[in-house]
Amino acid sequence: MLLPETCQTGTLLKRYQRFLADVALDNGSILTVHCPNSGSMRGCSTPGSPVVISRSDNPKRKYAWSLEMVQEQGVWIGVHTGRTNHLVHEALRQGVIDDFGAITTITPEVVVSAKSRLDFLVESEQGLTYLEVKNCSLAEQGVAYFPDAVTTRGTKHLHELVQLREAGFGAAVLFCIQRSDATRCKPAIHIDQVYAEAVAWAASRGVRFFPYQAAVTPREIVIRRPLPFSIH
Known part of the structure; x- marks a missing residue:
């Protein structure tokens, strides 16, 4: 995924009020x-x-500019979570993410309850799989x-995925790792114990977990490879 040509570089002065930053x-x-x-941006702010x-x-936007990425200790880190699903959709179409076999249809933003949606429904030779994506x-x-802050929403998604798995569908979570300095992925039990325990519970009931690492540069972000995942 190429970033917009309007991108500029600068220096972060501070992040505040959760959704604002001075540059x-x-x-x-x-x-x-x-x-x-919406996270804490721990380690990248x-x-x-x-x-x-x-x-x-x-x-119509009050603030015309958006923060795309931050460089920490020489490593570029993608922090624009609105880009994440596009990155994953691109990688699914191109076969970089190949855990579901040959894919025939990718449906985004699938309603699974009166108050909730999951990011994708993937139809493939393995059948129908509901997929939730986390940046x-x-x-x-x-x-x-993951996560970098307590996420009750993330835990709720795990419960919904277990219900779908028990109904006979495939269910999975994909962690899109937008930085190059990681070699494996784990749930952040030191940040959100409830979520980490829900991951272990969901895995025991058939929900699959896939971490994929992206190459991040000031011009482009591309998902490149899977990383090992461990529950504990």
Whole structure:
């Protein structure tokens, strides 16, 4: 996935009020930008870090610019969670994500209850699989962790996936790891014990977990390879 040509580089001054960040541009001007990430951004929001921002052509937006990625210790990290499903859809179509066999149809944003949707329904030679996608931006000592903050929504999705699995469908979670310095992936029990325990429970009931790592540069983000996943 190529990033918009309107991207610029700058320096992160601070992230605040969850969805806002101040960025100093290379010409010295300061912009308040939208931060499209509801997590804590632990390990990828250090003041002084290089960033990439993109400009929207939507005239109705209060903040025209969005934070795309942050560089920490020389590693670019994709933090724009609105890009994640597009990345995964692209990798599914191109066969980079091949855990479901030959795919015939990919349906996004599938309603599974009165108040909930899952990211994809994948139809393949393995049958129908409901797939929930999680953006993973946190890595510590070579391990990619999800989540980076307590996620009751993520736990709810696991319960829904177990119900679908028990109804005879395939059910899976894909962690999209948008950084190059991880070699494996685990649930972040040190951040959200309830979610980590729900992962183990869901896995014991047939839900599958797939971490995939993306190559992240200031011009492009592309899912490249699977990583090992361990529950504990």
